[in-house]
Amino acid sequence: MKAQVTVTLKSGILDPQGKAIEGALKLLGVAGVASVRQGKVFDLEIADGDRAEVEARLKEAAEKLLANTVIENYEVKVIG
Amino acid sequence: MKAAVIVFPGINRERDMARTLSLVSGRAPAMVWHADTALPAGTDLVVLPGGFSYGDYLRCGAIAARAPIMAAVRAFAAKGGLVLGVCNGFQILCEAGLLPGVLMRNAKLKFICRDVHMRVERSDTPFTRGYNAGQVICVPTAHGEGNYVADADTVARLEGEGRVVFRYTAPDGTLAPAWNVNGATNAIAGIVNQRGNVLGMMPHPENHVDAALGPTDGRGLFQGLEEHLSRAA
Numbered sequence: 027m028k029a030q031v032t033v034t035l036k037s038g039i040l041d042p043q044g045k046a047i048e049g050a051l052k053l054l055g056v057a058g059v060a061s062v063r064q065g066k067v068f069d070l071e072i073a074d075g076d077r078a079e080v081e082a083r084l085k086e087a088a089e090k091l092l093a094n095t096v097i098e099n100y101e102v103k104v105i106g
Numbered sequence: 107m108k109a110a111v112i113v114f115p116g117i118n119r120e121r122d123m124a125r126t127l128s129l130v131s132g133r134a135p136a137m138v139w140h141a142d143t144a145l146p147a148g149t150d151l152v153v154l155p156g157g158f159s160y161g162d163y164l165r166c167g168a169i170a171a172r173a174p175i176m177a178a179v180r181a182f183a184a185k186g187g188l189v190l191g192v193c194n195g196f197q198i199l200c201e202a203g204l205l206p207g208v209l210m211r212n213a214k215l216k217f218i219c220r221d222v223h224m225r226v227e228r229s230d231t232p233f234t235r236g237y238n239a240g241q242v243i244c245v246p247t248a249h250g251e252g253n254y255v256a257d258a259d260t261v262a263r264l265e266g267e268g269r270v271v272f273r274y275t276a277p278d279g280t281l282a283p284a285w286n287v288n289g290a291t292n293a294i295a296g297i298v299n300q301r302g303n304v305l306g307m308m309p310h311p312e313n314h315v316d317a318a319l320g321p322t323d324g325r326g327l328f329q330g331l332e333e334h335l336s337r338a339a
């Protein structure tokens with residue numbers, strides 16, 4: 027089973043890296059970019075467990091380590 | 107003072123810290139490996155030094171905060187033991203939940219490596235009794251992620267409870283955006299936990315203790331700790 031955890035900055039948290047990337051995209055002439063926020067994607071291979079259980083386990087992993095919930099939101103997706 | 111310096115893979119300020127602790131207290135600290143599960147018996151000060159634990163992977167301090175030794179550090183802090191986190195140590199304390207908030211990328215994105223000025227907001231903590239409240243000290247700083255951020259309620263609580271211990275200021279002690287080197291909320295350079303026994307700070311007081319190398323403004327912090335602990339003993 028594969029799973030993906032996406033970690034993004036909460037709204038209202040200043041993201042200087044996203045701002046710098048936004049500036050670079052504008053310099054490159056990429057049209058229509060209003061704003062950029064940088065985040066992280068974790069691709070996981072899961073050895074065992076059913077879907078619901080894996081989802082619960084990964085939520086725990088996100089809370090404990092993958093995301094800092096002071097500043098970040100996370101989303102867990104179990105894929106097939 | 108019976109200090110323990112926690113050594114995580116990737117930190118690089120542990121020897122500066124050990125040298126300063128020896129210089130001020132006359133006693134070399136125990137160097138405790140991150141994979142250990144207990145602090146030496148009789149430890150009365152735990153120091154998390156600066157550097158780049160685990161290469162700053164995932165988030166600064168995130169992996170070190172979950173290292174085996176941290177359970178013992180947490181228990182030590184819960185009993186009222188003094189814990190000092192400098193630079194990466196501050197980031198680790200935040201990630202471990204021993205201090206609120208988080209250290210984000212510096213507002214101007216640059217790694218800052220130079221002397222800064224900080225105003226000591228309180229002199230009635232074990233960490234700052236070697237200074238006068240309102241005193242401005244000059245200490246070096248070296249970090250890419252020192253921009254203190256917390257939600258508005260947390261910041262209001264920190265301010266209301268007088269838990270902001272150090273603030274970036276001009277040399278005369280006035281607050282101005284130009285002197286807030288990393289863009290930290292309210293120019294916060296160091297905070298204590300609610301009980302006042304855990305301090306996290308970005309600048310490096312351990313590097314300004316020897317007149318041969320310049321200012322000695324950092325010495326007061328360690329001398330204050332030594333006095334506090336020798337009186338308690």
